[in-house]
Amino acid sequence: MSRLIRMDQTGHTTLAEWTAEDSDAIDAAVAAFRAELEQGYYAVVSDGDGRASHVRELPVDASLVILRRPIAGG
C-alpha cells in the first residue's frame, strides 16, 4: 500500500492510499497530489540510502510520497 502524506501542523496527514492494481485509488491520489502542488507544496520521495527526489507527478511505484512546504533562508 502506497501513501501520500502532507507534513502539516498536525504532524502529518494521510491524503491518499493506493495500490498499483487499484486505478480508482490512483486517480484519487493523483487528484489529491495535484491539488496540493497547486497549493504550493513540493513533493518528495525518499529513495533510501540518504537520498530523496522531488517529483512533479505522482510516482505510483513509490511506497511513500511526502508533501512539504518550501524552505527559505532566514
Place this chain on the structure above:
Amino acid sequence: MATGAVQAAVAGSARSAPLPELAGVRWRPRASESSLRRTERLWLACTVAHTAPFLAVAALLPALKLLLIPMSLLAVAQAWIIAELYAARGAAVVRPRRLPHGRAGECEAAERTALGLLGDLLDHHSRALHARTGLVLEGGELGAWLLGESGAVLVRPGGHRVHCYCVKATEAALPAADRIAHLLLALRADETGFATVANVAFCGARWRLRRRVDRRSRLALDAVENARPLRYASGRGNN
C-alpha cells in the same frame, strides 16, 4: 480517465529535479566545494579585519605608556568579543524555537506524529542522536550536516571549520520534527541547492562555535567528530 492518470503518474517516476526553491534565489551562484572554500577565506579575512585593529592597539598602548595596560586589555577583550558575537550568531541556528506561551500541550500530539515520520527517515544512529540532542546528523558530499528546526550546521571534512546556515520551513505552525524533516528532505534531494538557498550566519572554527552552543548541540557536534570517518566515506554523488 483512470488510464490517463496512471500514465501521468508513471511518467512522474522519472525523477528528479534541482531544489525548486532555487528559483527564488536565481542571482546566487550554486554552492560548491570551491564556493565554500571562498566563503571560508572571506569570513577569515573579515574576522581578521575586525579584530586586528584592536589587537594592534592592544600591543601599541603598553609600548607608549605602561599606565595604559588596562586600556590595552580592554582592546584585547573587544577583539575577542567581536569574534564571539559572530560565533553566537552561528550558534543561534541550532537553538530550539520557543513555543508561544500555552501552546506546548496543544503541540504535543502533533510533535509525536511528526517524530514518527522523522524517525522513519533516519537510521538508528541518527534517531538516537536526535533523541539526545534535538539535531539530526546527515552525511553529505560537502561534509557532515547537523539539522535543527531553523537552521543547519555543515561541519567540513577535517572537522575544523563549520558553516552555519539560517534556513527553515516557511510554515511557522509546523512541529519541530516536521521542520527538521523539511530540511532533511531538501538536503537529501539536492545538497548544493540546499546550501545555496540557505543564508550563511557564521563560518569559522568549530571550536569557536562549540563554545557558544548549548550542551545538547555540543553533544551533536562531538558526534560529528566521532562519526566522521564513516560519514565522509559514503559519497552520494549529489550535485
